[in-house]
Amino acid sequence: MEDRVIEINFGPQHPSTHGVLRIKVKLDGEIIVDAQPVIGYLHRNAEKLAEMGSYPKGMIYIDRLDYVAALNMELGYVLAVENLMDVQVPERAQWIRMLMVELNREASHLIWLGTHGLDMGMLTPFFYCFRERERILRIFDEITGSRLLYNYFAIGGVYSDITPKAIEMIKAWTDDFGSKLEEIQSILGKSYIYVSRTKGVGVLTAEDILSYGVTGPMQRASGIKRDVRKNSPYLYYDRINFDVPSRTEGDVYARFLVRIEEMRQSIRIVKQVLDKLPQGDFYNKKYSKPMLVRLKTTGESYVPTESPKGEFGIHLIGDGSSIPYRVRIRSPSFANLSSIPTMLKGYKIADLTAAVSSIDPVFGEVDR
Amino acid sequence: MNLFFFLMSILYGIVKFLHIDFVPFTFHGIPVGLWIAYLIVGVVEVVLVFALSMLAVIIIIYVFRKYMADVQNRIGPNRVGIWGTLQLIADVFKLIQKQDIIPTSADRTAYRVAPYIVFTPVILGFILIPFGNVSILNLMVVNFNYTILFLIAFMTIAPVGEIIGGLASHNKFSLYGALRSAAQDMGFEVPMLISLIGVIILAGSYSANDIVTAQRFIPFIIPEILGFIVFFLAMIGRQSIPPFDLPESGSELVSGFSTEYSGMRYGIFYMGNFGFMALAAFVVAVVYLGGWEGPVFPGTIWLIVKGAVFIFIFLLTWISLGRVRIDQLLQMGWKYLLPLSIINLLISAGLALYLGGVF
The missing domain is CATH 1.10.287 (Helix Hairpins)
Known part of the structure; x- marks a missing residue:
């Protein structure tokens, strides 16, 4: 038995490993005997770097964690800092944050959908997804001035107000995107080949989910209906209506359906936020920029948020000086990735790419 | 003539x-x-x-x-x-200029020969396609009684080159690509040949020319619809284009059997694949759609039109479908295509027995 096993390194340079994931796979023919993820190829010391500057300066490192959903990362940091210092945030800023975060969730899920199709051997949905993502990035460009790493959320609000032109763009996008999503979903979900390759593949049971600390869409696809936005609402998620999609199968196809449904719910949230967006300040005038750098505090804070990949939060410890004592990042992809050995054992090589891409790992966040 | x-x-x-x-x-x-x-x-x-x-x-x-x-x-x-019509020419120039890299642990001779084993049979196959009759001139390079057999034989050689290339590269991904290529060919070759026997029975000849002339009233796609489906799917499978591009399978096995190939050697694999696509389209058109038989226009135009239709279907499947898994592919070959082709063989034998004069 032992000499029949071939060991193959999937990655760190491989077309379908989503960045620099390396999986040591032991194969018996086409069947996976063992799979161990090896991480650390994109380690940039983000936690320690964030502990070297004042509180607002940590933002630029946090931005670069999950670089396809940078605003969700910023939100986690901003909420933690505000919680630590009891900063009051104007209502308009909170609504703008919700809007931006949901838009970024869409952008992140679109990247996932495109690359997932690519891993299943379909090139075409990738381009459709990037076409749609491009519209969201244009909106971000209009509001924040940048397309990928925004540094937009500030302690006490946001850096710039949302312009009327941007609101027009978002409205046009919400009217349009539902049908486009339907189209992209039909390419994958109505394809017999795709469905037969993903059903019953990479199954994680609810016990596995809990023991590995897997969160986000993967958790909800396995029957645990837990969404931080619903269970412990931050921002104003308790003031709007949205559903938390969940499935019980726990396979790749269930994750696909859950993520697609989440994108629909995000459109709903964006529409409601646009209706409820109040007038007013977009930042707390008490906290001007020079003053932010000198903020001093003691204590601990952790605010869980629902990032596109799962529960994201930052554990901040202040020791009374103007720089944080500890910035501990709870990154969802890191925990989700640890389920790879359980998820892959006994399946075929082709299922490896399907299952790994259904985790949707982003390595800036895994390696930090 | x-x-x-x-x-x-x-x-x-x-x-x-x-x-x-x-x-x-x-x-x-x-x-x-x-x-x-x-x-x-x-x-x-x-x-x-x-x-x-x-x-x-x-x-x-x-x-x-x-x-x-x-x-x-x-x-x-x-x-x-x-x-952008000259893009391919520019690509070929670029590929020729590239450094010729052969892995140190590779089997050098086999590694060098493999691309040509894929490429040459495709060119040879074009010799045997009947391109039509211009008055008494027969547009076929060689015409003898067993052309269709030779055609299939040439199409069978090409995957051998993939297997040799994959094994000679001394790379685990290439090895997997080669093994998949072998499994896939076994899965598709048998149903393909059996469905072709139906046509040979109906036409009563191994000659491609005779098969075309036997379809002057009814193209074989009508009595042999099962055989056509099997043959067409097998043709997609033999080309290793999506959804059956398992030997290459870009996202799983890096690039399968051609992982270690670069420069013009890779280019020859690539051109061999597309040449095979043209050959496969023409063969399907000749065997099941009546080749150059058709009203009004010259025969060659009919053949090219019919071949182009199949090429577009190939391209459309390539663009729109994902990749099947190896076990699903083998299941399809052995569990569905093989019985279908045998049923088709029985049907065509019955047709030949009772309606033999029609064709």
Whole structure:
């Protein structure tokens, strides 16, 4: 038995490993005997770097964690800092944050959908997804001035107000995107080949989910209906209506359906936020920029948020000086990735790419 | 009249016109002049076929790139030449300039030979396609009684090159690509041949020319619809294009059997694949859609139109479908296509027995 096993390194340079994931796979023919993820190829010391500057300066490192959903990362940091210092945030800023975060969730899920199709051997949905993502990035460009790493959320609000032109763009996008999503979903979900390759593949049971600390869409696809936005609402998620999609199968196809449904719910949230967006300040005038750098505090804070990949939060410890004592990042992809050995054992090589891409790992966040 | 004799008579006319009549020349009773004439005509034929198949490959790759770009909201090649038509030429120049890298642990001879084993049979296959009749001239390079068998034989050689290339590369991904290629060919070859036997029974001949003329009233796609489905799917599978691109499978096995190949060697694999696509389309058109048989227009145009339809179907499957898993593919080959092809064989045997005169 032992000499029949071939060991193959999937990655760190491989077309379908989503960045620099390396999986040591032991194969018996086409069947996976063992799979161990090896991480650390994109380690940039983000936690320690964030502990070297004042509180607002940590933002630029946090931005670069999950670089396809940078605003969700910023939100986690901003909420933690505000919680630590009891900063009051104007209502308009909170609504703008919700809007931006949901838009970024869409952008992140679109990247996932495109690359997932690519891993299943379909090139075409990738381009459709990037076409749609491009519209969201244009909106971000209009509001924040940048397309990928925004540094937009500030302690006490946001850096710039949302312009009327941007609101027009978002409205046009919400009217349009539902049908486009339907189209992209039909390419994958109505394809017999795709469905037969993903059903019953990479199954994680609810016990596995809990023991590995897997969160986000993967958790909800396995029957645990837990969404931080619903269970412990931050921002104003308790003031709007949205559903938390969940499935019980726990396979790749269930994750696909859950993520697609989440994108629909995000459109709903964006529409409601646009209706409820109040007038007013977009930042707390008490906290001007020079003053932010000198903020001093003691204590601990952790605010869980629902990032596109799962529960994201930052554990901040202040020791009374103007720089944080500890910035501990709870990154969802890191925990989700640890389920790879359980998820892959006994399946075929082709299922490896399907299952790994259904985790949707982003390595800036895994390696930090 | 054969193309060979046609070219021969043209050569003879030129020779007579220029007053350098070397054809009757003999040396100790050996007809050396005639042999030289045969050689010249042979070279001309080879050049013609090679140019034709290369032209087909160039057109298919260009159309593929443009069509795929159109489907995917892109522009596609538009810089080199008018509307990017010369992009492939530029690509070939780039590939030729590249350093020739052979892995140190590779089996050098086999590694070098493999691309040509994929590429050459495709060119050879074009020799045997009946391109139509222009009055009495038969546009077929060689015409004998077993052309369809040779055609299938040439198409069978190409995957052997993939297997050799994969094994010679000394790379685990290549090894997997080669093994998959072998499994896939076994899965598709048997149903393909059995479904082809149905056609041979109905036409009563192994000759591609006779198979075409047997379809002058009813193309074989109507009585042999099952066989057509099997043969067509097998043809997609034999080309290793999506959804059956398992030997290459870009996202799983890096690039499968061609992982270690770079430069022009990879380019030859690539062109061989597209040449195989053209060949497969023409073979399906000849065997099931009546080849050059058709009203009003000349036969060659009919064949090209029918072949183009199949090429577009191939491209459309390539663009729109994902990849199947290896076990699903083998299941399809052995569990569905093989029984279907045997049923088709029985049906066509019955047809030949009771309605033999129709075809």
